[in-house]
Amino acid sequence: GAGVSQSPRYKVAKRGQDVALRCDPISGHVSLFWYQQALGQGPEFLTYFQNEAQLDKSGLPSDRFFAERPEGSVSTLKIQRTQQEDSAVYLCASSLLPARTQYFGPGTRLLVL
Amino acid sequence: DQQVKQNSPSLSVQEGRISILNCDYTNSMFDYFLWYKKYPAEGPTFLISISSIKDKNEDGRFTVFLNKSAKHLSLHIVPSQPGDSAVYFCAASARAGNQFYFGTGTSLTVIP
Numbered sequence: 001g002a003g004v005s006q007s008p009r010y011k012v013a014k015r016g017q018d019v020a021l022r023c024d025p026i027s028g029h030v031s032l033f034w035y036q037q038a039l040g041q042g043p044e045f046l047t048y049f050q051n052e053a054q055l056d057k058s059g060l061p062s063d064r065f066f067a068e069r070p071e072g073s074v075s076t077l078k079i080q081r082t083q084q085e086d087s088a089v090y091l092c093a094s095s096l097l098p099a100r101t102q103y104f105g106p107g108t109r110l111l112v113l
Numbered sequence: 114d115q116q117v118k119q120n121s122p123s124l125s126v127q128e129g130r131i132s133i134l135n136c137d138y139t140n141s142m143f144d145y146f147l148w149y150k151k152y153p154a155e156g157p158t159f160l161i162s163i164s165s166i167k168d169k170n171e172d173g174r175f176t177v178f179l180n181k182s183a184k185h186l187s188l189h190i191v192p193s194q195p196g197d198s199a200v201y202f203c204a205a206s207a208r209a210g211n212q213f214y215f216g217t218g219t220s221l222t223v224i225p
Contacts, residue, residue: 042202042215098211104156
């Protein structure tokens, strides 16, 4: 497709459940980013990949969060044993070059009950 | 520690007038700045960028101004249109870094 796509768009999980969020970046974009956006806030950085290498995961809030991009294209953000505070919109973005214009997907809205 | 700040949560402007959205940053290493527009239930859409080697960048009705000494940037929209009503985020990055730091957004309402 022409843009970044994410699935699912909405996810409701029971506390303690594991979830997996998928991101398909723009074809040819080597850099891929995950952000978490809480209500009324701006996106906050979680992690960054250059091709298949995870170069920065300093924003992951706990070891329950795990991201991978095994073939340098599609990426998955996994959250284990979800907690209510994990409820947020999870945004994926890709860019042709690091630290330059990022293009965002529509996000996955996660609600943990 | 918020490195990028948008101190006005909301702004209302009459259609046809100028909208000015402001953004301040604290990190002097930031050298690339972006503005995004966001509609409800959608991801942020890239609007305009500016590099620190410039102090102005223009694209149609949108102009971004950068004042490096004041660590301040602003987005001017003229003339404002009702379709411009959205939340606007500014973001900044440093060449040596990979992530962008975002402000908390300003909700713009353009009144017909």
